[in-house]
Amino acid sequence: MIEKSKVKEILKFASKPVKENLLNSKIRRNAYYLDCIRLHKVKGKEVLLESYHGVNFTGNAYALFRKLIESYPEYKCHIAIKDINDPMIKLLKEEYKRKNFSVVEYESKKYLKLLATCKYLVNDTSFMPYFIKREEQVYLNTWHGTPLKTLGLDIKEASINEHKNIQKNLFSADKLSMPNQFTAEKLIKSNDLDGVLNAEVSILGNARVDLTLNSVSSEVIDKYQLNNDKKIVLFAPTWKKSEEETTDEEILDLIEQTNIIQQTLGREYHVYLKSHYFIYKKLLNTSYEEHLIPNWVDTNEILAAVDLLITDYSSIFFDFLPLKRPIHFFMPDKMEYESERGLYLELNSLPGRISNNIEELVANLKIDTNNYLSCYQNNTDNFMKLYCANDNGISSARTLDFLFGKIKGEKIFKSNKKVIVFYGGGFYNNGITNSIINLSKHFDYNKYEFVLIENSKIFKDKIRNLKRLDSRVHVISKFSYTNRNIYDTLSQNFLYRQGYNSKFINKKYLKKYFALDYKRVFGNLDPDIMIDYGGYNKMFTALFAFSPAKTKVIFLHNDMYGEYNKMINGRYTHKWNLKVIFSLYDEFDKLVSVTDSVNKANKENLKNFITHPDEKMISISNIIDGDEVKFMAQAADDKANHVRLYKKNQLQDFIIYDSEEKSDFNLELHCIQAPSKEDYNFVNVARLSPEKNHEVLIKAFKTIVEKEKKSKLYILGDGPLYNQLQQLIKKMNLE
Numbered sequence: 044m045i046e047k048s049k050v051k052e053i054l055k056f057a058s059k060p061v062k063e064n065l066l067n068s069k070i071r072r073n074a075y076y077l078d079c080i081r082l083h084k085v086k087g088k089e090v091l092l093e094s095y096h097g098v099n100f101t102g103n104a105y106a107l108f109r110k111l112i113e114s115y116p117e118y119k120c121h122i123a124i125k126d127i128n129d130p131m132i133k134l135l136k137e138e139y140k141r142k143n144f145s146v147v148e149y150e151s152k153k154y155l156k157l158l159a160t161c162k163y164l165v166n167d168t169s170f171m172p173y174f175i176k177r178e179e180q181v182y183l184n185t186w187h188g189t190p191l192k193t194l195g196l197d198i199k200e201a202s203i204n205e206h207k208n209i210q211k212n213l214f215s216a217d218k219l220s221m222p223n224q225f226t227a228e229k230l231i232k233s234n235d236l237d238g239v240l241n242a243e244v245s246i247l248g249n250a251r252v253d254l255t256l257n258s259v260s261s262e263v264i265d266k267y268q269l270n271n272d273k274k275i276v277l278f279a280p281t282w283k284k285s286e287e288e289t290t291d292e293e294i295l296d297l298i299e300q301t302n303i304i305q306q307t308l309g310r311e312y313h314v315y316l317k318s319h320y321f322i323y324k325k326l327l328n329t330s331y332e333e334h335l336i337p338n339w340v341d342t343n344e345i346l347a348a349v350d351l352l353i354t355d356y357s358s359i360f361f362d363f364l365p366l367k368r369p370i371h372f373f374m375p376d377k378m379e380y381e382s383e384r385g386l387y388l389e390l391n392s393l394p395g396r397i398s399n400n401i402e403e404l405v406a407n408l409k410i411d412t413n414n415y416l417s418c419y420q421n422n423t424d425n426f427m428k429l430y431c432a433n434d435n436g437i438s439s440a441r442t443l444d445f446l447f448g449k450i451k452g453e454k455i456f457k458s459n460k461k462v463i464v465f466y467g468g469g470f471y472n473n474g475i476t477n478s479i480i481n482l483s484k485h486f487d488y489n490k491y492e493f494v495l496i497e498n499s500k501i502f503k504d505k506i507r508n509l510k511r512l513d514s515r516v517h518v519i520s521k522f523s524y525t526n527r528n529i530y531d532t533l534s535q536n537f538l539y540r541q542g543y544n545s546k547f548i549n550k551k552y553l554k555k556y557f558a559l560d561y562k563r564v565f566g567n568l569d570p571d572i573m574i575d576y577g578g579y580n581k582m583f584t585a586l587f588a589f590s591p592a593k594t595k596v597i598f599l600h601n602d603m604y605g606e607y608n609k610m611i612n613g614r615y616t617h618k619w620n621l622k623v624i625f626s627l628y629d630e631f632d633k634l635v636s637v638t639d640s641v642n643k644a645n646k647e648n649l650k651n652f653i654t655h656p657d658e659k660m661i662s663i664s665n666i667i668d669g670d671e672v673k674f675m676a677q678a679a680d681d682k683a684n685h686v687r688l689y690k691k692n693q694l695q696d697f698i699i700y701d702s703e704e705k706s707d708f709n710l711e712l713h714c715i716q717a718p719s720k721e722d723y724n725f726v727n728v729a730r731l732s733p734e735k736n737h738e739v740l741i742k743a744f745k746t747i748v749e750k751e752k753k754s755k756l757y758i759l760g761d762g763p764l765y766n767q768l769q770q771l772i773k774k775m776n777l778e
Contacts, residue, residue: 097149188358215566243452248433468577731762
């Protein structure tokens with residue numbers, strides 16, 4: 044008879060996925076999307092178009108929609124937008140009332156089903172992290188403008204994986220339609236994909252600029268009810284803060300700047316303010332509608348009617364450039380923006396004058412238009428050649444030809460090298476981290492692309508360690524919720540609790556589940572070799588074990604059965620993880636121990652988990668970076684890296700091994716007491732964990748100190764016993 048406590052445990056295990064699905068709307072949403080993929084086929088002549096995460100329907104997606112409706116009546120178009128009553132939608136329904144299209148609420152069930160089943164997917168930014176690009180689907184990403192300001196990893200103050208969802212969308216896309224070569228290179232390289240991107244790339248210009256070049260000014264004025272008896276000025280500043288961070292004072296300052304521009308130009312002009320959608324609602328509350336361009340309006344259509352543009356770092360000026368009308372750059376925060384965000388282009392090359400404050404802008408606006416244009420003619424011509432050569436009014440048609448396969452792009456960011464994906468553990472300060480860093484510095488980059496996948500958690504040591512990798516390593520992230528329904532969660536939980544040999548697991552189903560999650564995580568990367576270099580994380584081990592890669596490898600960094608039985612503070616450290624991982628070993632082609640002796644122990648202890656252990660189990664020694672060791676030793680000898688500090692009222696010599704600037708007035712130094720030639724110095728380098736026997740070492744060293752007072756022991760390492768060993772050192776008066 045089953046014990047009462049066991050019954051409770053079973054009920055809790057079975058009910059947890061149900062509760063999770065009921066209480067977590069994101070899990071429930073992802074489950075519905077996944078079920079749509081499983082239950083519904085892809086529909087051949089259906090196109091889903093999305094712009095700016097459904098905030099509005101403008102830009103490239105809007106331009107392509109208009110061309111699709113006119114030129115491809117046999118295709119059904121679906122517009123994704125958060126507000127299905129958006130004024131733009133009302134205009135489109137009126138204009139195309141007999142055309143073949145629908146409007147779907149962003150992230151509704153209908154949207155999720157369309158995302159899962161439309162053959163053609165068009166986005167100018169990114170789909171959400173749960174997105175899985177099916178083999179039968181064609182995903183076109185158009186991006187949303189030529190960048191003056193830096194992107195992705197090039198952003199000076201961005202976190203190390205802030206770009207992860209954009210990056211995922213880029214390597215999930217089949218096709219990238221780019222306005223120019225410059226944008227293609229900056230976008231791909233700043234997202235760390237140069238060499239591994241499988242997408243076809245075609246330089247076709249911006250589809251949205253067709254709206255600027257082909258729209259009739261008077262029709263645009265009538266459509267958007269603009270002032271029809273004055274010249275139109277568009278003031279389009281970038282907004283750097285979120286809606287929550289923006290103060291009322293900053294809103295009033297923006298209005299004041301707009302008013303000053305209006306007063307300077309006089310009654311002949313009407314100045315309109317195009318704000319970021321973050322702050323548009325706040326501006327509406329100020330009764331300033333007469334000067335506001337609504338968020339739903341397509342800016343590129345508006346540009347056709349604009350006589351003068353005032354902007355800063357926005358890509359809007361590239362779209363306006365083909366009209367060859369005056370552009371003014373208002374950059375009062377130029378130095379701050381350059382230092383915090385960064386810019387790709389030299390500001391003195393811009394096709395217009397830069398004003399550093401409102402007074403300069405007022406003065407520059409008074410310059411005769413013809414003289415102003417003449418002054419910047421060379422810069423304008425140069426920008427047209429470099430960035431706008433393909434903005435010729437037919438980009439939409441050519442982009443659709445590209446989408447439907449009538450014209451081919453080139454895989455210009457895919458090398459001919461094999462791609463190896465590594466999981467290197469959590470990038471804590473330990474031996475596995477050092478080993479993969481050293482491997483990255485001795486890797487054959489002439490033959491292979493090195494891709495590292497990390498778990499997206501951010502902490503100081505991890506950031507420092509990731510920065511130590513060779514610069515040629517591509518880093519991608521596994522992040523967000525895994526797509527799973529209740530049965531998926533139960534299957535996954537049985538795997539993670541009992542192992543792959545559980546009698547409650549449907550192995551065929553589980554492999555299909557992981558195949559879908561693999562596609563979500565890796566998109567179109569298509570690695571040749573997958574290497575679980577960490578070997579301790581059951582989630583990554585399972586993802587790698589069930590991957591479709593030609594070759595799958597897992598590293599064993601210790602006597603793994605010894606690790607299985609290891610206890611710290613009375614608790615098994617790895618037992619439950621390794622139970623699962625052992626059950627997955629046979630899904631790998633090679634199991635690599637890091638020494639011959641460890642391989643011998645692993646063969647003996649793990650042979651029951653592996654078919655043909657003599658063939659599969661091999662040893663490869665970890666790489667030691669001798670050059671770095673010598674460099675650090677020489678740095679330690681350099682007096683510039685020494686500082687004298689008081690310790691126990693005595694002035695002593697310390698070696699600085701790291702530093703961090705906290706602020707302009709706060710520098711944090713990381714030091715270690717320098718060994719003295721007058722002492723007998725002992726050094727131990729090892730992870731602070733039970734199998735290294737530091738406790739025995741410290742107790743033995745106590746005996747040495749009693750015999751020779753000048754003996755010093757330096758223990759270099761980190762690990763779970765750090766605090767415990769510190770207490771032991773204090774208890775034995777060895778501080």
